[in-house]
Amino acid sequence: METAETWVRDRTDGAVLGPKSERVVHLLATQAEFTSYASASAVAGRAGVDAATVVRTARALGFAGWPDLRLELRNRYLSSLRANEVLSEHEDAASDPILHALRSDADNLALAIRTVDVAAVRAVAAAIATARRTLVIASGSFAGPAHQLVHSAAFMGLDAQLPGRGGTTLVNALTKLGPGDCLVAINFWRLPREIRAATEAAHRAGVTTCVLTDLRRSALTELADHTVTVPCEGTSHFPSLTASMAVVHAILAEITRTLGEPARAAMRATEDLWSRLDLMCD
Structure with a gap:
Protein backbone atom coordinates (compact mmCIF):
# COMPACT_ATOMS: atom_id res chain seq x y z
CA MET A 1 0.00 0.00 0.00
CA LEU A 81 -3.56 0.47 9.83
CA ARG A 82 -3.50 -2.90 11.59
CA ALA A 83 -6.72 -4.25 13.11
CA ASN A 84 -5.91 -3.08 16.64
CA GLU A 85 -5.05 0.38 15.26
CA VAL A 86 -8.37 0.51 13.41
CA LEU A 87 -10.08 -0.40 16.69
CA SER A 88 -8.25 2.43 18.46
CA GLU A 89 -9.42 4.78 15.72
CA HIS A 90 -13.04 3.92 16.52
CA GLU A 91 -13.20 2.96 20.19
CA ASP A 92 -14.04 6.43 21.52
CA ALA A 93 -16.53 7.25 18.78
CA ALA A 94 -19.68 6.47 20.78
CA SER A 95 -20.84 5.36 24.19
CA ASP A 96 -23.20 2.74 22.75
CA PRO A 97 -21.43 0.57 20.15
CA ILE A 98 -24.66 -1.09 18.99
CA LEU A 99 -26.47 2.12 18.10
CA HIS A 100 -23.30 3.59 16.65
CA ALA A 101 -22.79 0.56 14.40
CA LEU A 102 -26.38 0.72 13.14
CA ARG A 103 -26.17 4.45 12.45
CA SER A 104 -22.78 4.07 10.79
CA ASP A 105 -24.10 1.42 8.41
CA ALA A 106 -27.05 3.67 7.54
CA ASP A 107 -24.55 6.45 6.80
CA ASN A 108 -22.51 4.07 4.61
CA LEU A 109 -25.61 3.26 2.57
CA ALA A 110 -26.42 6.94 2.15
CA LEU A 111 -22.83 7.59 1.09
CA ALA A 112 -22.95 4.69 -1.37
CA ILE A 113 -26.06 6.18 -3.01
CA ARG A 114 -24.14 9.41 -3.57
CA THR A 115 -20.78 7.98 -4.63
CA VAL A 116 -21.17 4.53 -6.24
CA ASP A 117 -20.76 4.61 -10.03
CA VAL A 118 -24.06 3.21 -11.31
CA ALA A 119 -22.63 2.68 -14.80
CA ALA A 120 -19.85 0.54 -13.30
CA VAL A 121 -22.40 -1.55 -11.36
CA ARG A 122 -24.36 -2.05 -14.58
CA ALA A 123 -21.17 -3.10 -16.41
CA VAL A 124 -20.36 -5.71 -13.75
CA ALA A 125 -23.91 -7.09 -13.98
CA ALA A 126 -23.64 -7.29 -17.78
CA ALA A 127 -20.28 -9.07 -17.54
CA ILE A 128 -21.73 -11.73 -15.22
CA ALA A 129 -24.99 -12.10 -17.17
CA THR A 130 -23.20 -12.69 -20.49
CA ALA A 131 -20.26 -14.77 -19.23
CA ARG A 132 -19.90 -18.46 -19.98
CA ARG A 133 -18.93 -18.91 -16.32
CA THR A 134 -18.18 -16.57 -13.43
CA LEU A 135 -15.67 -17.15 -10.65
CA VAL A 136 -16.06 -14.98 -7.54
CA ILE A 137 -13.09 -14.71 -5.18
CA ALA A 138 -12.87 -13.20 -1.70
CA SER A 139 -11.06 -13.83 1.57
CA GLY A 140 -12.28 -14.04 5.15
CA SER A 141 -15.40 -12.05 6.00
CA PHE A 142 -15.46 -10.56 2.50
CA ALA A 143 -16.73 -13.95 1.32
CA GLY A 144 -20.12 -12.91 2.73
CA PRO A 145 -21.11 -10.69 -0.23
CA ALA A 146 -19.39 -13.21 -2.54
CA HIS A 147 -21.62 -16.06 -1.28
CA GLN A 148 -24.74 -13.97 -1.87
CA LEU A 149 -23.64 -13.07 -5.40
CA VAL A 150 -22.82 -16.66 -6.36
CA HIS A 151 -25.88 -18.27 -4.77
CA SER A 152 -28.40 -15.89 -6.31
CA ALA A 153 -26.70 -15.86 -9.72
CA ALA A 154 -26.78 -19.67 -9.77
CA PHE A 155 -30.47 -19.55 -8.77
CA MET A 156 -31.05 -17.65 -12.04
CA GLY A 157 -29.32 -20.39 -14.02
CA LEU A 158 -25.87 -18.84 -14.36
CA ASP A 159 -22.66 -20.82 -13.94
CA ALA A 160 -21.26 -18.95 -10.93
CA GLN A 161 -18.81 -20.44 -8.44
CA LEU A 162 -16.96 -19.43 -5.27
CA PRO A 163 -13.90 -21.60 -4.54
CA GLY A 164 -14.24 -22.95 -1.01
CA ARG A 165 -10.50 -22.83 -0.43
CA GLY A 166 -7.48 -21.02 -1.80
CA GLY A 167 -4.15 -22.45 -2.86
CA THR A 168 -4.31 -25.35 -5.31
CA THR A 169 -8.14 -25.40 -5.20
CA LEU A 170 -8.23 -21.80 -6.40
CA VAL A 171 -5.63 -22.58 -9.08
CA ASN A 172 -7.79 -25.44 -10.39
CA ALA A 173 -10.73 -23.06 -10.74
CA LEU A 174 -8.59 -20.40 -12.44
CA THR A 175 -7.21 -22.78 -15.05
CA LYS A 176 -10.75 -23.32 -16.38
CA LEU A 177 -11.21 -19.61 -17.15
CA GLY A 178 -10.54 -17.91 -20.46
CA PRO A 179 -12.01 -15.34 -22.87
CA GLY A 180 -15.76 -15.23 -22.46
CA ASP A 181 -15.54 -15.87 -18.73
CA CYS A 182 -15.74 -13.43 -15.81
CA LEU A 183 -13.89 -13.11 -12.52
CA VAL A 184 -15.24 -10.94 -9.69
CA ALA A 185 -12.82 -10.05 -6.87
CA ILE A 186 -14.37 -8.65 -3.68
CA ASN A 187 -11.86 -7.12 -1.28
CA PHE A 188 -11.67 -4.26 1.22
CA TRP A 189 -9.10 -2.91 3.67
CA ARG A 190 -5.84 -4.86 3.23
CA LEU A 191 -5.21 -6.87 0.06
CA PRO A 192 -4.21 -10.56 0.36
CA ARG A 193 -1.51 -11.55 -2.12
CA GLU A 194 -3.59 -14.51 -3.31
CA ILE A 195 -6.52 -12.31 -4.35
CA ARG A 196 -4.25 -10.01 -6.29
CA ALA A 197 -2.36 -12.89 -7.94
CA ALA A 198 -5.58 -14.68 -8.93
CA THR A 199 -6.99 -11.50 -10.48
CA GLU A 200 -3.74 -10.96 -12.37
CA ALA A 201 -3.81 -14.55 -13.69
CA ALA A 202 -7.40 -14.12 -14.90
CA HIS A 203 -6.55 -10.77 -16.50
CA ARG A 204 -3.64 -12.34 -18.40
CA ALA A 205 -5.92 -15.16 -19.59
CA GLY A 206 -8.31 -12.70 -21.23
CA VAL A 207 -11.01 -13.05 -18.59
CA THR A 208 -13.26 -10.04 -17.93
CA THR A 209 -12.19 -8.90 -14.47
CA CYS A 210 -14.48 -7.01 -12.09
CA VAL A 211 -13.52 -5.62 -8.68
CA LEU A 212 -15.62 -4.48 -5.72
CA THR A 213 -13.33 -2.60 -3.37
CA ASP A 214 -12.87 0.54 -1.28
CA LEU A 215 -10.09 2.22 -3.30
CA ARG A 216 -10.38 3.78 -6.73
CA ARG A 217 -6.79 2.97 -7.60
CA SER A 218 -4.77 0.11 -6.15
CA ALA A 219 -2.75 -2.97 -7.05
CA LEU A 220 -6.11 -4.72 -7.52
CA THR A 221 -8.01 -2.12 -9.52
CA GLU A 222 -5.17 -1.77 -12.04
CA LEU A 223 -6.08 -5.30 -13.18
CA ALA A 224 -9.83 -4.64 -13.45
CA ASP A 225 -11.95 -4.07 -16.53
CA HIS A 226 -14.70 -2.77 -14.24
CA THR A 227 -14.31 -1.35 -10.72
CA VAL A 228 -17.03 -0.47 -8.22
CA THR A 229 -15.79 1.57 -5.28
CA VAL A 230 -17.86 1.04 -2.13
CA PRO A 231 -17.69 2.77 1.29
CA CYS A 232 -16.81 0.25 3.98
CA GLU A 233 -15.70 1.98 7.19
CA GLY A 234 -17.02 0.16 10.25
CA THR A 235 -17.11 1.13 13.91
CA SER A 236 -14.79 -1.51 15.35
CA HIS A 237 -11.71 -3.40 14.14
CA PHE A 238 -13.33 -4.67 10.91
CA PRO A 239 -14.82 -3.05 7.80
CA SER A 240 -18.55 -2.78 7.33
CA LEU A 241 -19.98 -4.92 4.52
CA THR A 242 -23.44 -3.36 4.52
CA ALA A 243 -22.88 -1.12 1.50
CA SER A 244 -21.03 -3.84 -0.41
CA MET A 245 -23.92 -6.25 0.19
CA ALA A 246 -26.32 -3.59 -1.10
CA VAL A 247 -24.18 -3.24 -4.24
CA VAL A 248 -24.28 -7.02 -4.70
CA HIS A 249 -28.08 -6.85 -4.43
CA ALA A 250 -28.06 -4.10 -7.07
CA ILE A 251 -25.92 -6.25 -9.39
CA LEU A 252 -28.30 -9.19 -8.94
CA ALA A 253 -31.36 -7.02 -9.58
CA GLU A 254 -29.82 -5.76 -12.81
CA ILE A 255 -28.91 -9.32 -13.87
CA THR A 256 -32.52 -10.38 -13.22
CA ARG A 257 -33.80 -7.55 -15.41
CA THR A 258 -31.25 -8.30 -18.14
CA LEU A 259 -31.92 -12.04 -18.34
CA GLY A 260 -35.70 -11.70 -18.21
CA GLU A 261 -37.71 -14.86 -18.86
CA PRO A 262 -34.73 -17.29 -18.91
CA ALA A 263 -33.93 -16.23 -15.34
CA ARG A 264 -37.55 -16.73 -14.31
CA ALA A 265 -37.61 -20.16 -15.94
CA ALA A 266 -34.42 -21.16 -14.08
CA MET A 267 -35.93 -20.00 -10.78
CA ARG A 268 -39.11 -22.00 -11.40
CA ALA A 269 -37.09 -25.11 -12.24
CA THR A 270 -35.00 -24.72 -9.09
CA GLU A 271 -38.05 -24.29 -6.88
CA ASP A 272 -39.69 -27.32 -8.48
CA LEU A 273 -36.61 -29.34 -7.57
CA TRP A 274 -36.79 -27.97 -4.01
CA SER A 275 -40.32 -29.38 -3.82
CA ARG A 276 -39.34 -32.78 -5.23
CA LEU A 277 -36.50 -33.06 -2.72
CA ASP A 278 -38.78 -31.78 0.07
CA LEU A 279 -36.17 -29.24 1.18
CA MET A 280 -38.44 -26.62 2.72
CA CYS A 281 -40.51 -26.88 5.90
CA ASP A 282 -43.57 -25.53 4.10
Missing part, protein backbone atom coordinates in the same frame (compact mmCIF):
# COMPACT_ATOMS: atom_id res chain seq x y z
CA GLU A 2 1.53 3.30 -1.10
CA THR A 3 1.57 6.14 1.43
CA ALA A 4 -0.97 8.95 1.27
CA GLU A 5 1.81 11.36 0.29
CA THR A 6 2.94 9.14 -2.59
CA TRP A 7 -0.63 8.67 -3.78
CA VAL A 8 -1.42 12.39 -3.68
CA ARG A 9 1.84 13.28 -5.45
CA ASP A 10 1.15 10.69 -8.14
CA ARG A 11 -2.32 12.14 -8.70
CA THR A 12 -0.92 15.65 -9.13
CA ASP A 13 2.05 14.66 -11.29
CA GLY A 14 1.95 16.89 -14.35
CA ALA A 15 -1.12 18.80 -13.17
CA VAL A 16 -1.01 22.58 -13.26
CA LEU A 17 -2.03 23.80 -9.80
CA GLY A 18 -2.05 27.27 -8.38
CA PRO A 19 -0.28 28.13 -5.13
CA LYS A 20 -3.49 27.80 -3.08
CA SER A 21 -4.23 24.34 -4.48
CA GLU A 22 -0.62 23.36 -3.80
CA ARG A 23 -1.20 24.21 -0.14
CA VAL A 24 -4.24 21.92 -0.10
CA VAL A 25 -2.26 19.13 -1.78
CA HIS A 26 0.52 19.48 0.78
CA LEU A 27 -2.03 19.16 3.59
CA LEU A 28 -3.59 16.07 1.99
CA ALA A 29 -0.18 14.46 1.64
CA THR A 30 1.14 15.20 5.11
CA GLN A 31 -1.96 15.06 7.35
CA ALA A 32 -3.91 12.04 6.12
CA GLU A 33 -5.51 11.32 9.50
CA PHE A 34 -6.98 14.83 9.71
CA THR A 35 -8.00 15.30 6.06
CA SER A 36 -9.60 11.86 5.85
CA TYR A 37 -12.51 12.92 8.04
CA ALA A 38 -12.48 16.73 7.91
CA SER A 39 -15.02 18.88 6.10
CA ALA A 40 -14.00 21.01 3.12
CA SER A 41 -14.22 24.12 5.29
CA ALA A 42 -12.01 22.53 7.98
CA VAL A 43 -9.39 21.60 5.39
CA ALA A 44 -9.62 25.07 3.92
CA GLY A 45 -9.09 26.65 7.34
CA ARG A 46 -5.99 24.59 8.08
CA ALA A 47 -4.56 25.18 4.59
CA GLY A 48 -5.27 28.90 4.72
CA VAL A 49 -7.55 28.91 1.65
CA ASP A 50 -11.30 29.04 1.01
CA ALA A 51 -13.57 26.00 0.69
CA ALA A 52 -14.00 26.57 -3.06
CA THR A 53 -10.26 25.98 -3.49
CA VAL A 54 -10.57 22.63 -1.72
CA VAL A 55 -13.37 21.60 -4.10
CA ARG A 56 -11.38 22.74 -7.14
CA THR A 57 -8.36 20.78 -5.92
CA ALA A 58 -10.47 17.65 -5.51
CA ARG A 59 -11.68 18.01 -9.10
CA ALA A 60 -8.12 18.56 -10.30
CA LEU A 61 -7.25 15.21 -8.70
CA GLY A 62 -10.02 13.53 -10.73
CA PHE A 63 -12.86 13.46 -8.19
CA ALA A 64 -16.39 14.87 -8.45
CA GLY A 65 -15.85 16.92 -5.30
CA TRP A 66 -14.50 16.90 -1.77
CA PRO A 67 -16.75 14.09 -0.38
CA ASP A 68 -15.46 11.66 -3.04
CA LEU A 69 -11.84 12.59 -2.40
CA ARG A 70 -12.28 12.43 1.38
CA LEU A 71 -13.76 8.91 1.09
CA GLU A 72 -10.73 7.77 -0.89
CA LEU A 73 -8.35 9.38 1.61
CA ARG A 74 -10.21 7.80 4.53
CA ASN A 75 -10.10 4.33 3.02
CA ARG A 76 -6.41 4.69 2.20
CA TYR A 77 -5.65 5.85 5.72
CA LEU A 78 -7.55 2.93 7.29
CA SER A 79 -5.91 0.45 4.91
CA SER A 80 -2.54 1.50 6.28
